[in-house]
């Protein structure tokens with residue numbers, strides 16, 4: 001296995017985590033104050049209702065995505081601390097350095113990640129009765 005620069009990976013993960021937390025904090029501030037003041041006057045236009053609902057749904061989706069991303073970065077940092085970083089948590093295969101460079105929080109090889117995401121989707125399908 002190629003020597004990984006642990007320090008720079010840690011820095012990259014920390015930067016991503018910091019960025020993520022700032023985005024989430026900004027998102028929360030926006031949704032808290034979004035309906036007060038001038039914006040509530042604007043939303044009195046009948047035509048704006050649909051847009052507003054859509055924006056709120058988008059916010060929830062973004063929030064979920066960011067929360068998942070934060071969880072993955074935490075997982076990668078833990079793997080790094082325990083010396084497991086760079087290997088797939090599922091099958092133990094070495095994760096290609098190119099993948100780690102592009103996705104520093106990757107803890108699974110591409111195959112296992114696809115499988116993992118597939119399992120998640122299946123759970124959702126079970127919930128909806130399929």
Ligand SMILES: [Zn+2]
Nearest residue numbers: 088091109112
């Ligand atoms: Zn794997």
